[in-house]
Amino acid sequence: MDEALLADLRRVLGERILFHEADDVPTIGVEASALFDAVTALYRDEALAYRYLTDLFGMHYPAGAGEAGREARGEDLGLQVLLYNMEKGRRLRVTCRFPVGSPEVASLTPLFPAANWLERETYDFFGIRFKGHPNLKRILNIESMTVFPMRKDFPLEDQSREDKDDPMFGR
Amino acid sequence: METIKGNAVKDESRYLTLNLGPTHPATHGIFQNVLKMDGEIVVDAEQTVGYIHRAFEKIAERRPLYQITTLTDRLNYCSSPLNNMGWHMTVEKLLGIELPRRVELLRVIIMELARISDHLICTSIIGVDSGALTGFMYIFQWREFIYEIYESICGARLTTNMGRVGGFERNFPPEAWEKIDHFLARYLKDFEEFDSLLSRNRIFMDRTLGVGKISGERALAYGFTGPNLRAAGVDYDVRVAHPYSGYGEFKFDIPVGVEGSAYDRFMVRQEEIRQSHAIIRQAVEKLRDEDPAVFRAEVPDWVLPPKEAVYSEMEALIYHFKNVMGEVEMPVREVYHSIEAGNGELGFYLFSDGGRTPYRLRLRRPCFIYYQAFPEMIRGSLLSDAVVTLSSMNIIAGELDA
Amino acid sequence: MGVNPMGKPSVPIQPLSGAKTLSPVEPPPGLEGQGFFATTLDAAVGLARKGSMWPLPYATSCCGIEFMSTAASHYDIGRFGMERFSYSPRQADLLMVMGTIAKKLGPILRTVYEQMAEPRWVLSVGACASSGGIFDTYSVLQGIDRIIPVDVYVPGCPPRPEQILDGILRVHYLASHESLRRRDSEEYKALLAHYGIE
Numbered sequence: 061m062d063e064a065l066l067a068d069l070r071r072v073l074g075e076r077i078l079f080h081e082a083d084d085v086p087t088i089g090v091e092a093s094a095l096f097d098a099v100t101a102l103y104r105d106e107a108l109a110y111r112y113l114t115d116l117f118g119m120h121y122p123a124g125a126g127e128a129g130r131e132a133r134g135e136d137l138g139l140q141v142l143l144y145n146m147e148k149g150r151r152l153r154v155t156c157r158f159p160v161g162s163p164e165v166a167s168l169t170p171l172f173p174a175a176n177w178l179e180r181e182t183y184d185f186f187g188i189r190f191k192g193h194p195n196l197k198r199i200l201n202i203e204s205m206t207v208f209p210m211r212k213d214f215p216l217e218d219q220s221r222e223d224k225d226d227p228m229f230g231r
Numbered sequence: 232m233e234t235i236k237g238n239a240v241k242d243e244s245r246y247l248t249l250n251l252g253p254t255h256p257a258t259h260g261i262f263q264n265v266l267k268m269d270g271e272i273v274v275d276a277e278q279t280v281g282y283i284h285r286a287f288e289k290i291a292e293r294r295p296l297y298q299i300t301t302l303t304d305r306l307n308y309c310s311s312p313l314n315n316m317g318w319h320m321t322v323e324k325l326l327g328i329e330l331p332r333r334v335e336l337l338r339v340i341i342m343e344l345a346r347i348s349d350h351l352i353c354t355s356i357i358g359v360d361s362g363a364l365t366g367f368m369y370i371f372q373w374r375e376f377i378y379e380i381y382e383s384i385c386g387a388r389l390t391t392n393m394g395r396v397g398g399f400e401r402n403f404p405p406e407a408w409e410k411i412d413h414f415l416a417r418y419l420k421d422f423e424e425f426d427s428l429l430s431r432n433r434i435f436m437d438r439t440l441g442v443g444k445i446s447g448e449r450a451l452a453y454g455f456t457g458p459n460l461r462a463a464g465v466d467y468d469v470r471v472a473h474p475y476s477g478y479g480e481f482k483f484d485i486p487v488g489v490e491g492s493a494y495d496r497f498m499v500r501q502e503e504i505r506q507s508h509a510i511i512r513q514a515v516e517k518l519r520d521e522d523p524a525v526f527r528a529e530v531p532d533w534v535l536p537p538k539e540a541v542y543s544e545m546e547a548l549i550y551h552f553k554n555v556m557g558e559v560e561m562p563v564r565e566v567y568h569s570i571e572a573g574n575g576e577l578g579f580y581l582f583s584d585g586g587r588t589p590y591r592l593r594l595r596r597p598c599f600i601y602y603q604a605f606p607e608m609i610r611g612s613l614l615s616d617a618v619v620t621l622s623s624m625n626i627i628a629g630e631l632d633a
Numbered sequence: 634m635g636v637n638p639m640g641k642p643s644v645p646i647q648p649l650s651g652a653k654t655l656s657p658v659e660p661p662p663g664l665e666g667q668g669f670f671a672t673t674l675d676a677a678v679g680l681a682r683k684g685s686m687w688p689l690p691y692a693t694s695c696c697g698i699e700f701m702s703t704a705a706s707h708y709d710i711g712r713f714g715m716e717r718f719s720y721s722p723r724q725a726d727l728l729m730v731m732g733t734i735a736k737k738l739g740p741i742l743r744t745v746y747e748q749m750a751e752p753r754w755v756l757s758v759g760a761c762a763s764s765g766g767i768f769d770t771y772s773v774l775q776g777i778d779r780i781i782p783v784d785v786y787v788p789g790c791p792p793r794p795e796q797i798l799d800g801i802l803r804v805h806y807l808a809s810h811e812s813l814r815r816r817d818s819e820e821y822k823a824l825l826a827h828y829g830i831e
Contacts, residue, residue, distance in 0.1 A: 083564055083565060084324070084564065084565065084567055085565075085566075087565075111451075112454070114454070114569075114576070114595065115578060115595040117580070140593075142567070142580070146451070146465075146467055146472075149472050149473060172452060173449075173452050173454075173603065173604075174452065174453050174454030174600055174603065176603055177603045178600070181599075185288075198281075199280060199281055200280065200284040200632055201281060201772060202281075202737050202772075209286065210288065210289055214289075214771070215771065216289050216290065216292075216293055217769045217770065217771070218765070218771055218773065218775050219771070220775075221765075221775050253738065253741055254691060254720070254741065254745060255720065256718070256720040259692075259697075260692075260694070260697075261693050282693070282735055282737050283693050283694055283732070283733055283734075283735050284737065284772045285733055285735070285768045285770060285772065285773055286768070286770040286771065286772050286773075289770065290768070290770060301767065305694065305695055308694060308698055309698060352701075367705065368705055368706045369706075371701070371702065371705035371706060371707065372705070372706055372707055374702070374705075375702065375705075378702075388699070388793065389698055389699055389791050390695055390791060628693065629695065632735075
């Protein structure tokens, strides 16, 4: 990661940075409970000014691994927030992980209205709950669905279909 | 409690609930809007999407990289080659493949043709939704011609699956070049005729000026990108902000609107078509200096070798086997690449864990993000304005739901 | 390749030897005389039905864009009397389902079908509508014939406009050769009962 950028991030976020890396998009990891404060601080700072939300999505790591610089702590769901500074054209990815069984984080909708549907989509697919979201219900899947389809243990194929099962090659 | 024109509304039962969709002539694609109306004025809108959710991100976790191209076709299906090229660039970024300049120029031509094709649908359909069918009929003739160009290059009209990692599957045939030259020579005249039907048409301007306005700051807050954002006054274009595929060398303008109304969106798209036409012309010029036999980078690990070689050379046979069986090592990386697609910044966040298929592929779909602003844009306007706003935003259901 | 009105064809068009001349409108078999034409009622009604069908374009995705091309001037669906689209199911004859139908949309498609009045036909355009297509996923309905009866399937992803027109012509054939009593027959009632539609 660029030294100047890292220095700025440390200045603004300080202790909240758990790890940092920069393979393609500069990335910092924070605790889930600190995500909203971190993103707000990045928004408000004049030098960094990450005031545009490009994307927000979830991840599932069933084995608890994945992500550089972090050893597996038994956390299986994660959130990735992609921020953008449009004046300078700089991207930043802020990521956090949730302990198993309680994937909850404060919603970013007060800061970015764009996060509204992105968080609903993340909830729909992974089951991550966003506290303070105005309307947290499923968006793309059927409302009455009880499971979270993008998790790795959910099957992809339509289960009611029999004509494609092949004894040698499976489905 | 809402106040309409200064009168306090006594009870909610005064409002009419109107269900616009999911199947409705004005919704191009399937999405539902439940409008709360006070007479003819829209007070609020509640949207339901997901009626064409096909689980692209989950399918992508089970497909090798070259099979995901067919999924990207079906995102914004009005401009499939754009999505294909964006995906290929993402994979090339992951694998660290350098492209020959000719491939980049060919890609620019294809992407700009796809952009013209996409914008033509949107602008002609804004006309159709305001009652003007002639423009649609005229200009679709040229869309058919663009389809013929695609057909001579890759064989398909709409869902093109065009290109391979590192370039194209075969060189552009001479017919494709004839058609591109014909396009460059004849298209603008017919396009200006189509434009003259609508752009200074009193009725069309009455229908679209000041309709569905959104300011630049609100658009940025809602995550707008693409022509919708540029119509609101912000000149953000991924081709200029983060140039890819050699766009930095081209001379083109970014049209920017004034107040983010439907008319601005229409005019921005029309002007972008002219700019795309200029870019294609420049690309064809630049191609004169390039070796015409080059159409792909040398990446035998990722592209199937020609069949004659597979049957006669040992190396080609091994590469063929490795490709088909997925024996090639993928780097463990997480890359993000975005392109200026027809509707805005289409981003691919590709997480690879070294396996044959992506660990996670996130598609950052511009339609999904900016459609959230629709209730805000139509609050206080008439029902027919809501319809024109919807069509001027160019909501493509495939990209909305993915 | 075909003739492009905007340029010369790159491949010269050769007529097929022995090709019959085709006429898009053929009179039904009957007795013709000076100032009159006599045929069966079935045939006359069939001719009227196929020539004035009002389609309901239920366009969801990519096949919908190919349908727009079919409706535009190059492929011209108006040649077959189908340019007047009826977006209200109550006034439509032919339900053209074009594109992927998700399970979320299934009940709505079913409602639209049930609102159509007899005689009604269903054309399933594209692989997704016919069988789920390339999307064998938890969210996609694997073929609309799981919820409504289908008359003609048009395969393709997306089918070319010529294929869509072929499907339409087959529906026209069905419409023009259908017995007037078909909708009251036991077989048809059993078909609807199979789908739970009364």
